[in-house]
Amino acid sequence: MATVASPLDRIRPAAPVIEPRGVPEFVQQQIKGAVHKELIQRVDLDKLSDLNESQGGQKQLFQLIQQLLGEQGVPLSSTERDRLAKEVVNEVFGLGPLEPLLSDPTVSDILVNTYNSVYVERRGQLEKTNIVFNDNRHLLHIIDKIVSAVGRRVDESSPMVDARLADGSRVNVIIPPLAIDGPILSIRRFGNTPLGAEDLLRNQMLTPPMLECLQGAVKARLNIVVSGGTGAGKTTLLNVLSGFISSKERIVTIEDSAELLMKQEHVVRLETRPPNVEGTGAIRQRELVMNALRMRPDRIVLGEVRGEECLDMLQAMNTGHDGSLTTIHSNTPRDALARMETMAMMGDVRLPEKAIKAQIAAAVHLIVQVSRQADGTRRITHISEITGAQSDIISMTDVFLFEKQGLGANGKVRGRFYSTGIMPRFSEKLIAAGIPMPLSIRDHSVEI
Ligand SMILES: Nc1ncnc2c1ncn2[C@@H]1O[C@H](COP(=O)(O)OP(=O)(O)OP(=O)(O)O)[C@@H](O)[C@H]1O
């Protein structure tokens, strides 16, 4: 309702305006910074960590922060004060602005592109958040906390780091001068609840008969390579496949930064080591594969084959360590074979191409191709069997395929999982292991 202007308005002093929106965000951030500094000055840091350990201590600390906030002389509402106090606690003990994202189970990736642009992936889709750091120095400080907790460091002389959070999440950091605009942080979360076989079925990454086939293949000790692009779901599938290994077996896992979450009891986990400040002391995957062979493993699970260790892995697969599992970065099963060839050659340049091809054909039984679709869903697009090598060509037969059939309503990718009708040769191995594959898999077809 419009009010009628009174001639007296001009001489009446204006009534004090009550700000309905509270204290502006940038002022709150300044207060937070000031309180953080004050807190560190007043309480010594050793005592702070003691305080953090006990429940009562946390409460005491929270009260102290509240008191310091009160001393700043800015009228904050109680919700603002609580929120700021929590943020200060996160700043001191946790990972600052990242904390709310880390405690959100629906977030699978956190991508920080300099201090003022933070993206997350939820259910396969990227979205921008309104989370910001104060500045790039603040971001670098949080990054420092992450990497120093696992005994690594990041600075101009080593500006790229892979690390791992306490909950198993994988972290990559790259800072200037390599990253042009400021520090970049990428976190791949392997939350406390990794995706299991049921989740993959629910998300239609594959169908029940395909899962049954893969489960049988793992149990019957086939050597399996999971192939796919970045973020396609290779490690997730490897984790699920490893879950089918019997708990009676001794498993050795080898990774660049440990991501696999094995449920079995008898697991030895190995992780590579980057070079030290002088550039020496690195332990590569190849050395770990060789060492693993001396540890009497029943199975070797190699997180991702990236280079020369491919040759040792193939040799291991060929010399009695069958049932090994690994992943490879490539876009088709054929591509995966070509990459393995190149990588094996890095391991020993003197080996003739033909010999390498023969080794691959003899070592690898199954290639499972995973791919990330345009709508963010992940599908197994091929389960292909390696059937041998004729002259210079490795022969491969598709057992299951996914065929894209276009886009449905709301942008969902539609398609069909189907079996090619060929009974895989490895079905004999499955029968021998007491896990016969049902004949019905030969005419399997499911539209989604
Ligand atoms: N079937 C699935 N359904 C939904 N989300 C999935 C599925 N598989 C994987 N994801 C999610 O996709 C992300 C990437 O998965 P994952 O780490 O397994 O991929 P990757 O191929 O190993 O990636 P990289 O190439 O970086 O090693 C994870 O956040 C994971 O939770």
Ligand SMILES: [Mg+2]
């Ligand atoms: Mg991976």
